[in-house]
Amino acid sequence: xxxxxxxxxxxxxxxxxxxxxxxxxxxxxxxxxxxxxxxxxxxxxxxxxxxxxxxxxxxxxxxxxxxxxxxxxxxxxxxxxxxxxx
Amino acid sequence: xxxxxxxxxxxxxxxxxxxxxxxxxxxxxxxxxxxxxxxxxxxxxxxxxxxxxxxxxxxxxxxxxxxxxxxxxxxxxxxxx
Numbered sequence: 001x002x003x004x005x006x007x008x009x010x011x012x013x014x015x016x017x018x019x020x021x022x023x024x025x026x027x028x029x030x031x032x033x034x035x036x037x038x039x040x041x042x043x044x045x046x047x048x049x050x051x052x053x054x055x056x057x058x059x060x061x062x063x064x065x066x067x068x069x070x071x072x073x074x075x076x077x078x079x080x081x082x083x084x085x086x
Numbered sequence: 087x088x089x090x091x092x093x094x095x096x097x098x099x100x101x102x103x104x105x106x107x108x109x110x111x112x113x114x115x116x117x118x119x120x121x122x123x124x125x126x127x128x129x130x131x132x133x134x135x136x137x138x139x140x141x142x143x144x145x146x147x148x149x150x151x152x153x154x155x156x157x158x159x160x161x162x163x164x165x166x167x
């Protein structure tokens with residue numbers, strides 16, 4: 001396999017995080033910012049798995065699993081607060 | 087090529103920290119601080135410290151956001167002049 005393709009992929013993901021962060025800073029309402037947060041969340045999990053491929057370590061996948069579980073809880077609580085249930 | 091990722095993530099980290107400080111809406115500040123925690127976890131993982139990244143994931147994404155949301159609910163959302 002070409003070794004450079006995974007690093008190029010993770011640079012593309014960093015550029016996508018930058019694009020989502022423009023909406024995060026400029027978003028006029030709170031739901032815009034929550035959607036941008038969830039996008040950055042998914043891109044973070046993808047980049048952690050790509051880092052696990054680059055460094056050839058299996059524990060990075062475990063970090064990605066824990067992160068996916070816990071950031072879902074955070075997004076859920078922000079959504080409940082915006083909806084007025086909390 | 088991985089140092090390019092490091093530089094891009096560090097610039098984004100400083101930008102999120104400054105935006106969280108200068109935000110008047112406290113809910114927006116909490117959301118931006120959560121993104122700060124995401125980028126910090128990528129950096130920890132990239133520096134070959136996955137255990138620190140795991141703790142950052144548990145504390146930053148789960149506990150801190152939840153506690154800040156509960157604190158905003160008990161007080162007020164807008165910062166006073």
